[in-house]
Amino acid sequence: MEETNKNVLGDCFTSAMALTESGVPHVPTRYILPPSQRPVLSPSIGTGSINLPVIDLSFLHDPLLRPSVIHEIEMACKEFGFFQVTNHGISSSVVKDALDAATRFFDLPADEKMLLVSDDVHTPVRYGTSINHSTDSVHYWRDFIKHYSHPLSKWIDLWPSNPPCYKEKVGKYSEATHVLHKQLMEAISESLGLEKSYLQEEIEEGSQVMAVNCYPACPEPEIALGMPPHSDFSSLTILLQSSQGLQIKDKNNNWVCVPYIEGALIVQLGDQVEVMSNGVYKSVVHRVTVNKDVNRLSFASLHSLPMNKKISPAPQLVNEEKPAAYGDFSFNDFLEYISRNDLTKQRFIDTVKKNKF
Numbered sequence: 001m002e003e004t005n006k007n008v009l010g011d012c013f014t015s016a017m018a019l020t021e022s023g024v025p026h027v028p029t030r031y032i033l034p035p036s037q038r039p040v041l042s043p044s045i046g047t048g049s050i051n052l053p054v055i056d057l058s059f060l061h062d063p064l065l066r067p068s069v070i071h072e073i074e075m076a077c078k079e080f081g082f083f084q085v086t087n088h089g090i091s092s093s094v095v096k097d098a099l100d101a102a103t104r105f106f107d108l109p110a111d112e113k114m115l116l117v118s119d120d121v122h123t124p125v126r127y128g129t130s131i132n133h134s135t136d137s138v139h140y141w142r143d144f145i146k147h148y149s150h151p152l153s154k155w156i157d158l159w160p161s162n163p164p165c166y167k168e169k170v171g172k173y174s175e176a177t178h179v180l181h182k183q184l185m186e187a188i189s190e191s192l193g194l195e196k197s198y199l200q201e202e203i204e205e206g207s208q209v210m211a212v213n214c215y216p217a218c219p220e221p222e223i224a225l226g227m228p229p230h231s232d233f234s235s236l237t238i239l240l241q242s243s244q245g246l247q248i249k250d251k252n253n254n255w256v257c258v259p260y261i262e263g264a265l266i267v268q269l270g271d272q273v274e275v276m277s278n279g280v281y282k283s284v285v286h287r288v289t290v291n292k293d294v295n296r297l298s299f300a301s302l303h304s305l306p307m308n309k310k311i312s313p314a315p316q317l318v319n320e321e322k323p324a325a326y327g328d329f330s331f332n333d334f335l336e337y338i339s340r341n342d343l344t345k346q347r348f349i350d351t352v353k354k355n356k357f
C-alpha cells in the first residue's frame with residue numbers, strides 16, 4: 001500500500017521514501033520515463049574512458065603554487081564546468097554529522113516531514129518530492145528539504161526542529177560551504193583574468209540555498225531518474241554525495257558518471273558563472289540516477305548573488321569581438337521562471353541568452 005498524505009493544498013503527496021519503505025516491486029506509472037530519456041546505468045557504456053578532474057585545493061593558499069591550481073581550475077571549467085576538490089578545508093566530522101542529521105530527517109514519520117511541505121518555490125524552508133509534485137508530468141524518485149542558509153542567523157530558526165541535532169549539524173556544514181564558495185569564486189575570477197576580488201561583496205552577502213536530497217533505493221532504476229537533466233541557477237553548486245549517482249553531460253553530449261571519491265566535494269558551475277564569464281565557461285548539465293540497493297543522500301549547496309542582485313557579463317570580458325552574449329538575471333528572476341515553466345522543457349539559461357537561435 002502506498003502511504004499518501006494530504007498536503008496543505010489538499011492534493012495527494014507520496015514521498016519516494018514511503019514507496020521504498022512499502023516495498024513496491026515496481027515504480028508507479030508516473031515515475032516511468034519515455035524510453036529516450038532513460039539512463040544508461042552500465043558503467044562501461046559511454047562512461048568508461050573519461051577522467052574527470054580532481055583538484056587538490058591545499059596549494060590554493062600557497063602564493064607560489066596558487067597559479068598552478070588556478071590553471072587546473074581553468075582547464076576543468078573550460079572542459080566540463082565541473083570538478084571535484086580534495087583538501088577543501090571542510091572537516092570529515094562536519095560532513096559526517098551533516099549526513100547523519102539528514103538521514104535522521106528523512107527517517108522521520110511522514111506526518112512530521114509534512115509539517116514543512118510546500119510546492120511554492122518562494123518558501124524559504126520546504127519539504128517536497130520529485131521536482132514539484134503537483135505539476136510534474138513525470139515524477140522523479142527524490143525527496144528533498146530545501147532551506148535558505150545564508151546568513152544563517154536569519155533562517156536557521158525556520159529549519160526543521162526534528163531531529164534535534166539538525167540545526168547545529170547542518171548549520172556548521174552550511175557555514176563551511178559558504179567559506180569554501182568564497183574561496184572558489186576568487187579562484188574562478190582569477191582564472192578568467194578578473195580581479196580576485198571581483199564581486200567580492202555580493203558574493204559575501206549572497207544567498208545560499210541548501211538542497212538536501214534523498215534518493216531512496218528504487219525497484220526499477222533503469223526506467224526512472226532521481227532528477228532530470230538541468231543546470232543550476234547558482235554561481236557555483238558545492239555538492240556532497242553519500243554514494244555514486246550523479247551524471248554530467250560532456251562536450252560531446254555523452255552522459256558521464258561522476259565517481260564517488262571519499263572525502264571529496266563536487267563543484268559544478270551554475271548559470272550565474274556562465275553569464276558572468278560571458279560564456280567562456282558554461283554551466284554543467286547534470287542529472288541523477290537511482291539504484292536498487294542503497295538510499296543515496298546529497299547536499300547541493302547553491303550559492304548565488306543576493307536574491308535581487310542581477311548578474312551580467314563582466315565588462316572586462318565584453319568587447320567588440322566578443323559582445324555580451326547574455327542579458328542579466330537575478331536569483332529572484334529564476335524563481336519567477338520556475339514557478340511558471342517546466343525546466344525539463346526549456347533551460348532557464350537559454351532565456352537569458354541574447355541570441356536565442
Ligand code: OGA
Pocket residue numbers: 211213227232239241245246286288298299300
Ligand atoms: C540539485 C542536484 C545532484 C545530486 O540538487 O540541483 O543536481 O546528486 N543534485 O543530488
Ligand code: NI
Pocket residue numbers: 230231232237286300
Ligand atoms: Ni543540480
